Amino acid sequence: MKMKEKMPEKSYAWSKSIVTILKLGGSAITRKEKQSTPNTGVIERLASEIKKANIKPLIIVHGGGSMGHPVAKNFGIKEGYRSPAQLVGFSKTHYAMVKLNELILDALIRRGLPAVSIQPSASVMTENGRILTMETKPLLRLLELGCIPVLYGDAVLDTSLGFTILSGDQLASNLAVNLNASRIVIGVDVDGVYTADPKLDPTARLVKQLSLGELRKLKTKIGVSRAPDVTGGMLGKVSELIPAIEVEIPTIIVNATKPNRVYKALKGEKVVGTVITAGE
Amino acid sequence: MKMKEKMPEKSYAWSKSIVTILKLGGSAITRKEKQSTPNTGVIERLASEIKKANIKPLIIVHGGGSMGHPVAKNFGIKEGYRSPAQLVGFSKTHYAMVKLNELILDALIRRGLPAVSIQPSASVMTENGRILTMETKPLLRLLELGCIPVLYGDAVLDTSLGFTILSGDQLASNLAVNLNASRIVIGVDVDGVYTADPKLDPTARLVKQLSLGELRKLKTKIGVSRAPDVTGGMLGKVSELIPAIEVEIPTIIVNATKPNRVYKALKGEKVVGTVITAGE
Numbered sequence: 204m205k206m207k208e209k210m211p212e213k214s215y216a217w218s219k220s221i222v223t224i225l226k227l228g229g230s231a232i233t234r235k236e237k238q239s240t241p242n243t244g245v246i247e248r249l250a251s252e253i254k255k256a257n258i259k260p261l262i263i264v265h266g267g268g269s270m271g272h273p274v275a276k277n278f279g280i281k282e283g284y285r286s287p288a289q290l291v292g293f294s295k296t297h298y299a300m301v302k303l304n305e306l307i308l309d310a311l312i313r314r315g316l317p318a319v320s321i322q323p324s325a326s327v328m329t330e331n332g333r334i335l336t337m338e339t340k341p342l343l344r345l346l347e348l349g350c351i352p353v354l355y356g357d358a359v360l361d362t363s364l365g366f367t368i369l370s371g372d373q374l375a376s377n378l379a380v381n382l383n384a385s386r387i388v389i390g391v392d393v394d395g396v397y398t399a400d401p402k403l404d405p406t407a408r409l410v411k412q413l414s415l416g417e418l419r420k421l422k423t424k425i426g427v428s429r430a431p432d433v434t435g436g437m438l439g440k441v442s443e444l445i446p447a448i449e450v451e452i453p454t455i456i457v458n459a460t461k462p463n464r465v466y467k468a469l470k471g472e473k474v475v476g477t478v479i480t481a482g483e
Numbered sequence: 484m485k486m487k488e489k490m491p492e493k494s495y496a497w498s499k500s501i502v503t504i505l506k507l508g509g510s511a512i513t514r515k516e517k518q519s520t521p522n523t524g525v526i527e528r529l530a531s532e533i534k535k536a537n538i539k540p541l542i543i544v545h546g547g548g549s550m551g552h553p554v555a556k557n558f559g560i561k562e563g564y565r566s567p568a569q570l571v572g573f574s575k576t577h578y579a580m581v582k583l584n585e586l587i588l589d590a591l592i593r594r595g596l597p598a599v600s601i602q603p604s605a606s607v608m609t610e611n612g613r614i615l616t617m618e619t620k621p622l623l624r625l626l627e628l629g630c631i632p633v634l635y636g637d638a639v640l641d642t643s644l645g646f647t648i649l650s651g652d653q654l655a656s657n658l659a660v661n662l663n664a665s666r667i668v669i670g671v672d673v674d675g676v677y678t679a680d681p682k683l684d685p686t687a688r689l690v691k692q693l694s695l696g697e698l699r700k701l702k703t704k705i706g707v708s709r710a711p712d713v714t715g716g717m718l719g720k721v722s723e724l725i726p727a728i729e730v731e732i733p734t735i736i737v738n739a740t741k742p743n744r745v746y747k748a749l750k751g752e753k754v755v756g757t758v759i760t761a762g763e
Binding site for chain 1 (some may be wrong): 574
């Protein structure tokens with residue numbers, strides 16, 4: 204993680220604990236109801252919001268949604284290597300993610316943003332699905348130069364499983380911890396973490412502030428009862444962020460399908476969402 | 484470079500000194516005369532030849548030709564970082580390579596070949612244009628699993644220049660040395676190395692066998708006289724291969740624009756081309 208290289212220009216010096224990590228959920232940037240269909244409207248609007256917010260340094264991580272998940276599921280990529288027939292599936296899963304990544308890159312570059320893709324499967328190795336090593340030298344160099352690295356959930360190589368799926372959430376959390384990020388902004392397709400599933404329970408209300416202690420209690424409760432995730436499907440996602448919140452990286456979850464939520468979160472303005480902080 | 488990971492299946496064990504490196508020149512897979520135009524006919528035929536040859540393990544490295552070079556040149560990417568205006572150019576150069584890479588991947592996957600892209604700019608750092616570090620764990624794991632890693636010339640991050648261009652030839656040679664490859668097959672748009680430029684000199688003849696000693700003499704002669712490259716433009720390419728030939732990795736240059744040349748070279752059959760070997 205150390206940067207010993209010479210800098211091309213001092214004005215592009217990049218230091219730790221100032222980088223913002225923006226995670227764009229697959230559920231927001233693709234159409235859930237239609238397989239392999241990106242939500243180009245949301246992608247274009249988010250690119251405009253990112254341009255307008257003008258946050259530096261910034262790392263973007265996006266998910267796969269209906270572009271990546273069906274292909275991965277079809278070939279059982281997450282569960283690891285079992286037969287040679289899966290190998291083309293590994294490639295197809297990565298390829299589907301590259302297609303989605305291209306749309307995002309294209310939207311950012313058209314707005315003059317120096318976004319550069321970093322292929323997670325070329326730089327990360329996982330062990331039983333957890334990040335074991337990650338080559339970050341190119342990524343750090345990109346930040347130094349003033350570029351916006353764009354990573355994504357990907358089919359990756361795994362030391363014990365052969366291959367597996369690395370979620371964008373794990374990647375975002377891991378990068379935040381390793382780069383000592385200043386904050387994490389998570390864009391999803393709901394307003395944040397709810398007290399109950401808002402689609403099933405009319406009394407469900409949005410949790411505006413969630414402490415790590417409360418989050419852990421919620422996780423234990425659900426774990427013990429084996430009840431379905433009553434938080435509106437957000438608990439798995441939020442659990443992945445625990446390592447980052449433990450080291451006191453402020454995290455906010457906002458609805459990326461609603462205009463200006465991501466923009467306001469990036470600017471640090473008051474916005475509808477769930478803020479998760481360390482402490483009990 | 485060490486592989487300590489567990490293997491998913493013994494049948495997929497991969498050992499050193501058996502891997503074949505196939506370099507597909509940008510001049511063969513794109514149309515020289517038309518900017519940003521892939522030569523899909525050649526790409527499709529080469530994919531069929533690779534499928535038919537059925538060589539394992541295999542690594543493919545391709546160049547950029549008229550897809551990558553004009554973009555890179557336009558922004559002065561090879562010369563390194565001078566101004567923020569180049570940053571979008573860095574991204575666009577990589578993006579152009581990804582587009583070409585996709586066509587090749589698509590052609591291979593459609594034939595059932597488990598080809599997987601590896602982004603060089605995510606795994607390589609150069610120093611003054613020469614490879615300094617390369618993360619090879621994912622690539623080695625892909626080979627173990629029976630996949631075909633596909634790499635390409637790319638805009639990469641450089642410790643002293645900020646960024647630069649890494650040629651597919653340097654990458655192929657470096658991989659061959661580091662993985663102790665069994666051989667290198669180079670596909671270009673001419674039949675091999677000539678005694679003179681065949682387009683200008685009717686007495687020019689193809690050099691069927693070239694030793695490292697002869698190659699070095701040729702290089703010195705041209706270097707001293709500052710004469711143009713009389714070998715038909717192949718000397719720069721061939722010079723890049725010297726480190727691999729020095730460690731006795733047999734190398735053959737064939738015309739990838741002519742049917743079955745790459746196929747025969749992969750199968751080790753007699754074929755028109757230039758074989759370069761160690762020794763005087």
